[in-house]
Amino acid sequence: MKKILTSTVVLMSSLCLSAGAYAQTKEIRVLLANHPYGELLKTAIPEFEKQSGIKVNFESLQEGQLTTKLTTEFATKSSSVDVFMTRPLQEGKMFNKNGWYEPLKAYDFSDYPKNVMSVAAAGATPFLVPLVTEWQVLYYRKDLFQAAGLQVPKTFAELEATAQKLNSDAVAGIASRGKGAAAVTQLSSYVYNYGGLYIDKGVAVFDQPAAIDAIRYYGKLLGTYGPKGVTSMSWENIMPLFQAGKVAMWTDASVFYGQIVDPAKTQIPAADVGIADLPAGPKAGSPFIVTSWGIAVANQSKNKEAALKFLDWASSKELATKGMLSNITMARTSVWKDPKVLEAVNPGLVATRAYAAEKGYPLDRPYMSAVGEARDQIGELIIESINTKGASTTLADMARAKAARVNDLLKDAGEYGQP
Amino acid sequence: MIKKSIPQEILFYLAVVFISLVVLFPFLWMLSSSFKTQTDIIAWPPKLIFSPTLHNYEKVFGEQDFLKYFINSTVVGGLAVGLSLVLGLPAAYSISRFTQRKLALFILLARLMPGISFLMPWYIIFSRLGLMDTYVALVLSHMLIALPIVVWIMSSYFNSIPVELEESAMVDGATRQYAFWAIILPMSGPGIITSVTLSFIFSWNNFMFSQVLSMEKTRTLPIAVYNFVSYAEVDWGGVMAAAVAIMAPAILLTMIFQKFVVKGLTMGAVKG
Numbered sequence: 001m002k003k004i005l006t007s008t009v010v011l012m013s014s015l016c017l018s019a020g021a022y023a024q025t026k027e028i029r030v031l032l033a034n035h036p037y038g039e040l041l042k043t044a045i046p047e048f049e050k051q052s053g054i055k056v057n058f059e060s061l062q063e064g065q066l067t068t069k070l071t072t073e074f075a076t077k078s079s080s081v082d083v084f085m086t087r088p089l090q091e092g093k094m095f096n097k098n099g100w101y102e103p104l105k106a107y108d109f110s111d112y113p114k115n116v117m118s119v120a121a122a123g124a125t126p127f128l129v130p131l132v133t134e135w136q137v138l139y140y141r142k143d144l145f146q147a148a149g150l151q152v153p154k155t156f157a158e159l160e161a162t163a164q165k166l167n168s169d170a171v172a173g174i175a176s177r178g179k180g181a182a183a184v185t186q187l188s189s190y191v192y193n194y195g196g197l198y199i200d201k202g203v204a205v206f207d208q209p210a211a212i213d214a215i216r217y218y219g220k221l222l223g224t225y226g227p228k229g230v231t232s233m234s235w236e237n238i239m240p241l242f243q244a245g246k247v248a249m250w251t252d253a254s255v256f257y258g259q260i261v262d263p264a265k266t267q268i269p270a271a272d273v274g275i276a277d278l279p280a281g282p283k284a285g286s287p288f289i290v291t292s293w294g295i296a297v298a299n300q301s302k303n304k305e306a307a308l309k310f311l312d313w314a315s316s317k318e319l320a321t322k323g324m325l326s327n328i329t330m331a332r333t334s335v336w337k338d339p340k341v342l343e344a345v346n347p348g349l350v351a352t353r354a355y356a357a358e359k360g361y362p363l364d365r366p367y368m369s370a371v372g373e374a375r376d377q378i379g380e381l382i383i384e385s386i387n388t389k390g391a392s393t394t395l396a397d398m399a400r401a402k403a404a405r406v407n408d409l410l411k412d413a414g415e416y417g418q419p
Numbered sequence: 420m421i422k423k424s425i426p427q428e429i430l431f432y433l434a435v436v437f438i439s440l441v442v443l444f445p446f447l448w449m450l451s452s453s454f455k456t457q458t459d460i461i462a463w464p465p466k467l468i469f470s471p472t473l474h475n476y477e478k479v480f481g482e483q484d485f486l487k488y489f490i491n492s493t494v495v496g497g498l499a500v501g502l503s504l505v506l507g508l509p510a511a512y513s514i515s516r517f518t519q520r521k522l523a524l525f526i527l528l529a530r531l532m533p534g535i536s537f538l539m540p541w542y543i544i545f546s547r548l549g550l551m552d553t554y555v556a557l558v559l560s561h562m563l564i565a566l567p568i569v570v571w572i573m574s575s576y577f578n579s580i581p582v583e584l585e586e587s588a589m590v591d592g593a594t595r596q597y598a599f600w601a602i603i604l605p606m607s608g609p610g611i612i613t614s615v616t617l618s619f620i621f622s623w624n625n626f627m628f629s630q631v632l633s634m635e636k637t638r639t640l641p642i643a644v645y646n647f648v649s650y651a652e653v654d655w656g657g658v659m660a661a662a663v664a665i666m667a668p669a670i671l672l673t674m675i676f677q678k679f680v681v682k683g684l685t686m687g688a689v690k691g
Contacts, residue, residue, distance in 0.1 A: 035650040059635045062645035072631050076539055078546040236653060240461035255651045265457045293650070 101127035130331035135356035173225030180379025182234035193281025207399035219385025275348035289360030475660035499561035507569030515577035552634035565618035576610030
């Protein structure tokens with residue numbers, strides 16, 4: 001069957017080859033994500049068209065659809081995409097390995113934090129421009145803290161004590177993602193703060209004592225003081241709980257700040273919402289700071305000159321400033337020093353960003369091609385730990401088995417032992 | 420029919436109410452959420468009494484221009500079903516009258532194969548032909564959904580029509596084609612309506628093919644719902660309103676033709 005299918009395809013496609021090649025100069029195709037920065041680009045594109053004389057055909061898609069579409073187009077080698085928004089941690093490794101990104105030799109990357117750049121370049125030549133960063137923070141309810149006479153926790157020990165004091169039938173002491181694979185990114189900073197990593201030099205190390213301690217702590221915290229049913233909760237479920245005033249503390253990415261202080265979306269007054277650095281662990285204070293979105297030129301593009309021009313414009317400082325003013329946490333360092341921006345952006349965001357940019361770790365998940373499967377494996381450990389309130393007797397054995405599985409995935413992709 | 424005692428009746432209706440509540444609950448939740456603001460949607464305990472807003476529907480038809488996606492979905496579904504009838508009705512007739520089981524099985528195979536395995540070859544073919552973002556590509560791909568349904572429902576339906584009817588027509592000098600056109604088809608109303616309704620709804624709801632083969636111009640409704648899902652932000656009110664708007668035609672279609680659908684589905688199987 002497969003043979004027939006392939007031969008039909010080959011026959012058909014060779015018949016159709018003559019009809020191909022619809023690339024034109026001075027016209028590019030751009031795929032954007034359903035993301036506030038994508039929206040911003042959409043409204044600004046007419047301006048770019050006017051000053052450059054390049055016509056831009058753009059399309060904007062939800063992130064999952066975007067990845068599916070890019071993968072299909074690139075894998076069949078018949079893509080007409082020139083420039084696209086991309087998620088470096090989710091798809092970067094695979095796209096780069098397949099040679100789908102165009103190397104960016106001439107781009108000036110001096111305005112980006114060093115730890116952020118590590119995912120934009122494999123080895124020497126960067127292949128994408130970071131657009132948006134996010135980092136892990138602690139959101140908390142100022143009013144509840146005040147009523148209970150509590151200070152913002154600075155260490156994991158204090159965090160647990162605070163969660164215990166604030167926990168009641170009506171309000172959960174603390175929330176963080178508990179839903180398996182979705183929780184892996186939020187667990188990451190806990191692992192770093194315990195001195196562990198998911199993957200070190202291409203080898204899975206989340207079965208080492210440091211990481212196990214972190215998973216136990218996370219499970220104890222959420223299993224004891226978390227909302228009911230936390231093992232089926234991702235940010236989609238926790239944010240509404242926080243917005244409805246059912247959660248006293250919440251550790252998650254900085255990207256949600258705008259929504260939880262927006263009076264149209266939140267029931268609690270904005271003045272009662274606090275934002276702070278993620279408390280430090282026994283070994284370190286190193287929250288993740290990741291490039292959640294970047295922009296890249298397709299290696300298959302037939303209009304590279306125009307595409308690079310668009311890339312320069314779309315990642316320019318001017319647009320980054322505009323992004324900051326619409327509450328998007330941009331990757332460029334200089335915009336965080338712009339007085340005009342500082343006036344408009346919440347000081348809590350500026351302070352937590354400065355902490356993360358200095359001390360943070362640039363990954364929030366196992367950075368590998370089979371990232372989805374690896375997240376499933378670690379996700380099972382998280383659920384086991386939460387269900388047993390961190391006291392699971394089988395956790396270490398489970399972790400060893402999962403790490404072996406992830407190592408197999410790394411070996412399959414030829415990434416095992418690679419830095 | 421045996422007459423039921425009163426307690427039995429009561430139990431029966433209680434069961435009916437209970438089951439419909441369970442079945443309808445998600446739908447009612449969706450409907451009520453589509454008239455709520457974002458804060459009301461996330462409120463806990465859920466607000467049963469709230470001041471309804473049309474804002475979500477304004478977004479669906481104003482900001483997002485869902486009318487365009489409606490037209491796209493209707494054109495694609497309509498053409499795919501129509502062409503499937505043109506090809507599928509004669510095919511089903513032939514399968515039924517000449518018992519071509521292998522052919523029938525082969526057509527079913529197209530339906531059994533995971534749709535995703537078609538995507539790559541299609542993408543190559545359609546993009547080389549310059550047919551991306553055109554109705555042609557979408558209609559052809561959606562025929563893969565509609566055609567097997569038409570063939571399978573109709574061949575079992577034709578089985579239920581006595582062969583004697585055509586035979587007597589052919590004795591009187593009609594050709595087989597004429598007998599099919601003038602005698603069999605007019606008798607097949609319920610079957611045709613069943614296959615049209617089902618295949619149209621499957622095409623209407625299809626996500627996978629449209630996702631890869633459509634672009635901005637030909638985007639269909641199921642893809643467009645995701646316009647309300649942004650990075651780290653979901654506009655639940657918009658999603659709910661869009662879902663209601665998408666479901667409405669499908670529900671309407673089913674309600675109008677429900678009688679025929681049940682008849683058409685059971686006709687071939689249990690005709691004594």
